[in-house]
Amino acid sequence: MSRIGKLPVILPAGVTVEVAADNTVSVKGPLGTLSQKVDSDIKVEVGTHTDAKTEKEFAAVMVSRPTNQPRHRSLHGLYRALINNMVIGVSKGYEIKQELVGVGFKAEVKDGILYMGLGYSHDVALMLPAEVTATAVTEKKGNPIVTLKSIDKQLVGQVAAKIRSLRKPEPYKGKGIKFVGEVIRRKAGKSASK
Numbered sequence: 001m002s003r004i005g006k007l008p009v010i011l012p013a014g015v016t017v018e019v020a021a022d023n024t025v026s027v028k029g030p031l032g033t034l035s036q037k038v039d040s041d042i043k044v045e046v047g048t049h050t051d052a053k054t055e056k057e058f059a060a061v062m063v064s065r066p067t068n069q070p071r072h073r074s075l076h077g078l079y080r081a082l083i084n085n086m087v088i089g090v091s092k093g094y095e096i097k098q099e100l101v102g103v104g105f106k107a108e109v110k111d112g113i114l115y116m117g118l119g120y121s122h123d124v125a126l127m128l129p130a131e132v133t134a135t136a137v138t139e140k141k142g143n144p145i146v147t148l149k150s151i152d153k154q155l156v157g158q159v160a161a162k163i164r165s166l167r168k169p170e171p172y173k174g175k176g177i178k179f180v181g182e183v184i185r186r187k188a189g190k191s192a193s194k
Contacts, residue, residue, distance in 0.1 A: 005076035008049040008060035009084045012091045017046050017061050025083055029090025032151045036086060038079050041066055089151040096160045097180040100144040107136035107144040118167045132159050145180065
């Protein structure tokens with residue numbers, strides 16, 4: 001069995017999961033609704049799971065596969081992880097923080113569009129998907145920080161990667177867009193000739 005695939009997805013309070021006839025899994029929670037089409041070979045069941053230590057029963061989603069073929073084994077863990085991400089998304093949500101490091105770098109959000117001054121001759125405007133909300137904060141003597149929030153882990157990660165690609169951090173001065181907490185490998189510049 002897949003070590004990840006065999007684990008049950010415990011459903012927190014207020015989260016419900018429905019499996020349609022065409023094997024589409026819909027997860028509804030306090031923050032919204034997400035759905036994912038699951039391969040027809042993979043079986044998704046909603047039931048109860050008993051914890052071995054505390055002997056308490058929880059509502060849970062179990063994912064199972066029909067055979068041990070390599071294709072089924074790879075899909076088993078994948079769909080369990082996707083369902084788990086949806087459950088976390090509709091109950092807690094996902095947040096990514098990015099820092100704009102550089103002299104004169106600025107960020108501002110207006111009407112779902114993120115405007116950034118990244119040291120180019122022009123400001124960069126990025127239209128955000130409706131599912132992603134962004135805030136830009138610039139504290140005094142600090143770098144601007146852009147915070148992205150969404151219930152969809154894949155979408156918020158994709159938007160964050162797109163923002164980072166606009167100005168990747170360079171290794172000499174560390175200028176660019178980086179994730180908060182990310183460590184940039186630095187290089188020493190050329191030493192002065194004698």
